[in-house]
Amino acid sequence: EAGVTQFPSHSVIEKGQTVTLRCDPISGHDNLYWYRRVMGKEIKFLLHFVKESKQDESGMPNNRFLAERTGGTYSTLKVQPAELEDSGVYFCASSRRRGTTEAFFGQGTRLTVV
Amino acid sequence: GESVGLHLPTLSVQEGDNSIINCAYSNSASDYFIWYKQESGKGPQFIIDIRSNMDKRQGQRVTVLLNKTVKHLSLQIAATQPGDSAVYFCAESPGDTGNQFYFGTGTSLTVIP
Numbered sequence: 487e488a489g490v491t492q493f494p495s496h497s498v499i500e501k502g503q504t505v506t507l508r509c510d511p512i513s514g515h516d517n518l519y520w521y522r523r524v525m526g527k528e529i530k531f532l533l534h535f536v537k538e539s540k541q542d543e544s545g546m547p548n549n550r551f552l553a554e555r556t557g558g559t560y561s562t563l564k565v566q567p568a569e570l571e572d573s574g575v576y577f578c579a580s581s582r583r584r585g586t587t588e589a590f591f592g593q594g595t596r597l598t599v600v
Numbered sequence: 601g602e603s604v605g606l607h608l609p610t611l612s613v614q615e616g617d618n619s620i621i622n623c624a625y626s627n628s629a630s631d632y633f634i635w636y637k638q639e640s641g642k643g644p645q646f647i648i649d650i651r652s653n654m655d656k657r658q659g660q661r662v663t664v665l666l667n668k669t670v671k672h673l674s675l676q677i678a679a680t681q682p683g684d685s686a687v688y689f690c691a692e693s694p695g696d697t698g699n700q701f702y703f704g705t706g707t708s709l710t711v712i713p
Contacts, residue, residue: 490643521703529644529689529703542700577643587634587693589701591643 490592498598504566509578517581524574568599612710619677623690630692639686685711
């Protein structure tokens, strides 16, 4: 089965611009998560979808970040307007059920805001 | 808040030797402790987990030890191979809130041939 895929793999944008990251989870996985790793620091939770519903968005940094999962399939994470501190690697993960410790991660999108 | 940290940011070992990667955590209420491995250009990949009511769990060439008294978690890799070179993250999970893992900063393991 195909793994979690993320697009693009890299993105370089200017401060103030908008960027949209996409995540395609493993087929059949209702649970979808976004995480972010700022260089050299820990991987931090952003939010969790169960199907199309936001289950927990406590990790979203501020209202410049908007995540959607229309139809409960793929998800997008939009940053508008982007700031320098938004630079980092954004990971998406999916799992079939809640409570499992084995989430499947995508390769990440490296976002650089200049 | 959660705090999961690692004692050393980098570790180098000779091929064939055993590796030990350490991690400290702060949340005694965590139900699971997990190790993930991230190879260059890839996302984190699950290695092994341990529930809070256990103190040791073994997998294939890996062993995780949990010391709740001192809030310490370690990952032991036996007969380390070049393919083990990666960044290793420990993580903790409450277990019932849907995979909101709290990750550490990662330890970069380099295997010297």
